[in-house]
Amino acid sequence: MNLLAPPKKSEKTQVQYTLGLFDDLPGAPGGVRAIGGQAFVLEGFALPYIAALLPLLDSIKRRAQIRHMVTPGGFTMSVGLTNCGSLGWVSDRQGYRYSAVDPLSGEPWPALPPLMLELAREAAQKAGFEHFDPDACLINHYAPGARMSLHQDRDEKQLGEPIVSVSLGLPATFLFGGFERSDRTQRVPLVHGDVVVWGGADRLRFHGVLPIKPAEHSLLGPWRINCTFRKAGH
Numbered sequence: 001m002n003l004l005a006p007p008k009k010s011e012k013t014q015v016q017y018t019l020g021l022f023d024d025l026p027g028a029p030g031g032v033r034a035i036g037g038q039a040f041v042l043e044g045f046a047l048p049y050i051a052a053l054l055p056l057l058d059s060i061k062r063r064a065q066i067r068h069m070v071t072p073g074g075f076t077m078s079v080g081l082t083n084c085g086s087l088g089w090v091s092d093r094q095g096y097r098y099s100a101v102d103p104l105s106g107e108p109w110p111a112l113p114p115l116m117l118e119l120a121r122e123a124a125q126k127a128g129f130e131h132f133d134p135d136a137c138l139i140n141h142y143a144p145g146a147r148m149s150l151h152q153d154r155d156e157k158q159l160g161e162p163i164v165s166v167s168l169g170l171p172a173t174f175l176f177g178g179f180e181r182s183d184r185t186q187r188v189p190l191v192h193g194d195v196v197v198w199g200g201a202d203r204l205r206f207h208g209v210l211p212i213k214p215a216e217h218s219l220l221g222p223w224r225i226n227c228t229f230r231k232a233g234h
């Protein structure tokens, strides 16, 4: 497949079919790892979308630049971020919240492209969550050394909706914990193309990302990009 051109529908279907053939081989592309009762890693699920996805992310970043936000506690995040969709996640000294406008430009965030919506919906459905209708996509950029400390995602209005999280570029170790910050965590290795979906009983688990190890990814260079899709509004 030509990685520089968006896949034609037929090519994408072909790839998904091919991955499906290996569904029952542990560790093979297309596998599903349960990390909780309603939390799953869909291995390589985003791979058929990547050639079309990367130019969309570039165009979003041109309109809404990557920035390092400040936490309510006054720390600057090591992860750079931007958003697309009708709502975007923001942080400043006043707190964490969702905003319809980019605070840097005063303009609405770029729209959620249909291909990204399709990727999020298909992944949610594969994990057992029907009719996922995200209105927010947070796009995180990790350089080597960047990390995400343990947190819960609880700024969304509808905690019954799942979260779909797409990992691109450099590998990461995702920490998946319990319902208290001090609960022990499992270490979940994530590579380029993996999609994590969680919701239901697991929705409020603490989670984070260990510091990214220095390396070069063949498509994305010295970066890990993570796109998390949520239903943030009503």
Ligand code: MD6
Residues within 6 Å of the ligand: 140, 148, 153, 163, 164, 165, 174, 196, 198, 207, 208, 209, 226, 228
């Ligand atoms: C990351 N992800 O993987 C950070 N939150 O870069 C998250 O914080 C996250 O992946 C909720 C659900 C899925 C996630």
Ligand code: FE
Residues within 6 Å of the ligand: 151, 152, 153, 207
């Ligand atoms: Fe999170």
